[in-house]
Amino acid sequence: MGRRPTLHEVANLAGASLASTSRALNGNGASPEMIEKVQAAAKRLGYYPDAAGRSLRMGRTFQVGFAVADIGNPVYVDMMKAIHEVVGPQGYHVVVATTGNDVTSTADVIRALSSGVVDGLVISPLRSNEALAQQMEHAPIPVVVIGRVAEGTTLDSVWADSAAGIGMAVDQLVGAGRRRLLFLNGPLGTTPASRRLQGFDAAVARHGLPLLGMLVADDFTVEAGTRAVDSLLDDGAAERPDAIVAANDLLAIGCIQALRRRHLSVPRDVAVTGMDDTEIAAVFSPSLTSVALGSRERGKAAAELLLRRIGGEQGPAQRVHVAPRLVVRESSGGPA
Amino acid sequence: MGRRPTLHEVANLAGASLASTSRALNGNGASPEMIEKVQAAAKRLGYYPDAAGRSLRMGRTFQVGFAVADIGNPVYVDMMKAIHEVVGPQGYHVVVATTGNDVTSTADVIRALSSGVVDGLVISPLRSNEALAQQMEHAPIPVVVIGRVAEGTTLDSVWADSAAGIGMAVDQLVGAGRRRLLFLNGPLGTTPASRRLQGFDAAVARHGLPLLGMLVADDFTVEAGTRAVDSLLDDGAAERPDAIVAANDLLAIGCIQALRRRHLSVPRDVAVTGMDDTEIAAVFSPSLTSVALGSRERGKAAAELLLRRIGGEQGPAQRVHVAPRLVVRESSGGPA
DNA sequence: CCCTGAGACGGAAACGTTTCCAGCGACCAT
DNA sequence: ATGGTCGCTGGAAACGTTTCCGTCTCAGGG
Incomplete structure (x- = not known):
């Protein structure tokens, strides 16, 4: 943990003023011989400009x-x-x-x-x-x-446009013959959650499908997704959806996890879609239909x-x- | 994009010196009334200390x-x-x-x-x-x-100790009856790759198993894992392993991906283990045996x-x- | 009543850098 | 020969903060 040399020391070694030294290093109006002298001195000392000093003076932190x-x-x-x-x-x-x-x-x-x-x-x-x-x-x-x-x-x-994206997922599910679509949302009050819900509701209305209500996970994570779907399946009264549209790949994976535990097959019993097209989506098994948002x-x-x-x-x-x-x-x- | 107030302006508004103002804000030897005056002024101006100035003076950047x-x-x-x-x-x-x-x-x-x-x-x-x-x-x-x-x-x-970790994975595979173990490594020359290879070789030797050589992926990623295993399976001459120990969860997943494409069942035909116990390991299907390295x-x-x-x-x-x-x-x- | 010490405060320096400005040759054109 | 321009250089200021140090006040003890 040695100390770092300052511009001062470089200037001394090079036998030049601070101003010229700075100019020589930053390439603004210095003579070739000055540049060489200074560069040599800087290299010998292992000089690198101090970020704090530079930030203060320049008003930029990089x-x-x-x-x-x-x-x-x-x-x-x-x-x-x-x-x-x-x-x-x-x-x-x-x-x-x-x-x-x-x-x-x-x-x-x-x-x-x-x-x-x-x-x-x-x-x-x-x-x-x-x-x-x-x-x-x-x-x-x-x-x-x-x-x-x-x-x-x-x-x-x-x-x-995540709302439109959700619409695309719904369209595909409906096209594949699904009718009882459930939306697995993330925490309400967040901007993504409301946008995606809007998209889902609009798409469902457009297709004239029944509203199965919505499932809300308390976080945009795998675990939260599993918990939410678990609670749905535990509630025997609820009618089982034939497709679940998740607001998120993580939620979708959590959802599949929960379904698998009940020996429900994806996609045969329940189709699932995610959103974000994360890297896992492609390699997951079953591979996950997802809306890429780039x-x-x-x-x-x-x-x-x-x-x-x-x-x-x-x-x-x-x-x-x-x-x-x-x-x-x-x-x-x-x-x- | 307004400008930010400086300590100077706070001092002026509070009618105190810079020194006292600084002390009042940082809580070092200032009278209660001074503190109050300064705090009020700071709040009114919306003052927050400038990181660059502070870094320069204190020699710390936080x-x-x-x-x-x-x-x-x-x-x-x-x-x-x-x-x-x-x-x-x-x-x-x-x-x-x-x-x-x-x-x-x-x-x-x-x-x-x-x-x-x-x-x-x-x-x-x-x-x-x-x-x-x-x-x-x-x-x-x-x-x-x-x-x-x-x-x-x-x-x-x-x-x-990733070498010991690999050993644990090998032990379990051997305990489950596997004999023809192949190591799927990451890029050679990297420290993790050499350590893990050492662990594998040692464990295989310890169990007196045959050496099937090693498979090297050119990166610690899913895609690289898939590519490496693909090339192995394409090479008909090679004897097929009954277990693959991957240096990494990502490689393991890539590996499973490749096996799946050939309709080889994991773990029936080939067992696979990973390393790092990433979040995906638990939810993957088949769920992935992995060595957690914390x-x-x-x-x-x-x-x-x-x-x-x-x-x-x-x-x-x-x-x-x-x-x-x-x-x-x-x-x-x-x-x- | 004077001296001492503690507590609070302000002036000023310092951190390391860039850049404004003035000075100084040298060179060219008039 | 002189005025002007250009290229280069060095002194010094400035960025915003903390902290050293000297000064001042006031209380308390001798």
Whole structure:
């Protein structure tokens, strides 16, 4: 754990002033011989500029933040990877932050990161309200939202129409002859949950199908999915659905897990669809029909938007759309 | 995107000096009325201290780094979550960095993060050599390694005995009557790959089993696993194993995928075991026998070690061991 | 009543960097 | 020959914070 050399020491060794040394290293108006002298000195000392000093002076940290509720969710991992891939080559580091499930802790995270920690923020809020929207809009750094934002906001955002996506899943199930569709939702009050429910209700109404009510898991996880479906099957009174549309691949897998325990076959007895088309969907058995929402694309687009704003681009709020795409596999009984 | 107030403005509004204002906010020797005055002013302006200025002055960034080869790997995601949970409450942010597959880019990452970006670094290097070890040892910030380090190094580390873990998997397979065991390894030259191979060879020798050679995937991913096993099965000449020990859950799943395509039943025709006991292992079908290496515990322990070093604890290098644990499930044919 | 010590406060330095600005040659054109 | 321009350099300021140190006040003890 040795000490790091400073620009001062490099300047001394090179026999130049601080100003010239800095210029020589950053390549702004220095003579060739000066550059060589300084580079040599820097190399000999093993000099690398101090991030704190540089941040303070330049007003930039060369870090971007990524804030989500649960970084364990594969969707967010994908986004993070994509963001990393975009900003890394530009010299930026990625700071991850978890917002927790409620709005106030999200607000705290934004504030904490805004105070000179990162130059910009990509955030995918599970829940939102007017105050949070205001805060994001008036944050001292650019903020890009992955998810739905209110009409007329000045925030850049990238979104996928999950409601339409759910509709595609329903269409396919109906096409395959299913009639008693049940929606397995994530925690109510979250933005994804309400959007996806809307999509489901609309699609079911469109097909004139009976409403079987909805199953609500208390989290977007495998375990929560299993618990929810278990409770349904325990409740003997309830009419058994012939298809379950899950709001999430994780929930879908949890659901299949519960069905399997009761020796119900997927897709013969009950068809199941998920959403997000995570990596597991393709290799799962039965392979999982899922609606891809392009997590990688969304992360990439968000990062690109953010970098542009950090770079000073003005213009009106951008709103990037990523189209949902249904990937039909075994769990939904295949194409009609 | 408003501007942020500085301590100066708070001091002005409160009618106090910078020094007193700082003290009042950080709670060091200020009178109650001063504290109140300053707090009020700070709240009115919405003041939060600037991270860059503070870092520069204090010589601490309140950030820790986490560097791994592929942040998409569920093992690393688990570790990251654990690290986050440990350091977050202490006011630290987590910076993720990907080291790439080679040693030199790992070195670059360490250097970049050492220059005042983070106060400490948790790193899990896939490959290593003497130069890299030296660099980590002499880095200007504390470094904790997740993985095996050379005897006598001064680096803190936390490690799981994956060789012994592989041995446990082999024992169980042999106990279940399997005799022709094949090892599906990850990319050679990586530390995990060599350790796990050693464990496999030792266990096979111990049981006096025939050596079927080894299958090498070019990455620790599902796709690479599928490709490797495909190539084995395509090669009609090779004698078919009755069990495959994969170096990794991802490889194991890829392997099962390939077997399934040939209509080979797992575990009837071929038993399969994985390693890491990722979340998917439990819910996969067939559920996957796997050796848990405690990714969460390792991440947690590493973060705690790191915080202690950052706090200035001196003492000799710590070496935390996490015991491997075999979780027997369907894919290996169950217990003998 | 004076001296001492404790407690609170403000001025100023310091952290390491980039960049503004002025100065200084050298060179070219008038 | 002189004025102007250009390229390069060094001094110094600035970013926002914490903390050292000196000063001041006030209370209490001798």
